[in-house]
Amino acid sequence: MKAIRIEQFGGPEVMRFCDVEVPEPLAGEVLVKNFFVGINPVDYKIREGQYPEVKQDKLPLTLGREVAGLVEKVGQGVSDFKKGDRVFAMIGADGGYAEYSRVPAVHLARIPHALDWPVAAGVPLAGHTAWQALVEHGQIEQGQKVLIHGGTGGVGHLAVQFAKVKGAEVYATASTDSLPYLRELGADRAIDYKTERFEDICKEFDLVIDLIGGDTQARSWQVLGEGAGWCRP
Ligand SMILES: NC(=O)c1ccc[n+]([C@@H]2O[C@H](COP(=O)([O-])OP(=O)(O)OC[C@H]3O[C@@H](n4cnc5c(N)ncnc54)[C@H](OP(=O)(O)O)[C@@H]3O)[C@@H](O)[C@H]2O)c1
Secondary structure, eight states: OEEEEESSOOSGGGEEEEEOOOOOOOTTEEEEEEEEEOOOHHHHHHHTTOOTTOOGGGOSEEOOSEEEEEEEEEOTTOOSOOTTOEEEEEOOSSOOSBSEEEEEGGGEEEOOTTOOHHHHHTSHHHHHHHHIIIIIITOOOTTOEEEEETTTSTTHHHHHHHHHHTTOEEEEEEOGGGHHHHHHHTOSEEEETTTOOHHHHOOSEEEEEESSOTHHHHHHGGGEEEEEEEEOO
16 A cells, blocks of 8 residues: 655655555454545654654654544454444554554544545544543533634634533634634634734633643733633643
8 A cells, every 4th residue: 555654754855655565453453444634733743753752763654643434344353343334533643644544443433424534534633632622631611711722723623613512601813814714613702813912801711722832822821710721732
């Protein structure tokens, strides 16, 4: 099969289009024939050697951390999936940019009918991140106030929708052109980070989801109320 691999860390030029063996699913794993794969900031961080869990000893590896496709084969002990199932998954730091990926069955889910292939391939990693930040770490509750930085990005656009479903009051930042989209996603207040200062608008918030970092992180502490939380995925 074809796969996009790196043998060393560096810029885009280190990516190689390679021929490699189709992997065999081990016990508890599923082999997925990928139709679409997601591309995320973590991919370039891995490629550049900036990702703490992937050091020189993990090379060479195939980039890509989320896939959508059809089940090709199941490993020993897998009974929840069968050949032909339409599935998507977030995978470890090795294996997404390829024609086939080996995925632990517990990381796999069927794609809802409403999602087409390209949309499905963009959901697992960003969706999982947004859910972890808001629900698992942030423990967001109905009526709480949350500020989401980068509310129209890959993670942010899902975080805004999840927070609304959880009954939170959602303030989110985006650039000027993206504000209508942010309102469409359900944000109660769309803040233009190019012309407004979020710390002048948000007071006593329960949670900040920071998808930007740096100066945005430093300025975010002051918007939190007592007992509040901050999450940088
Ligand atoms: N994607 C994932 O699955 C995932 C998983 C784990 C961690 N992360 C991390 O989460 C961060 C965001 O990832 P992403 O995939 O959501 O990135 P993304 O799709 O590039 O989104 C980032 C968003 O931030 C906005 N933005 C840029 N500068 C800003 C500022 N100063 N204030 C507020 N918003 C600003 C951009 O909006 P405009 O274009 O309108 O300026 C853009 O929509 C990255 O550090 C990434 O490594 C991502």
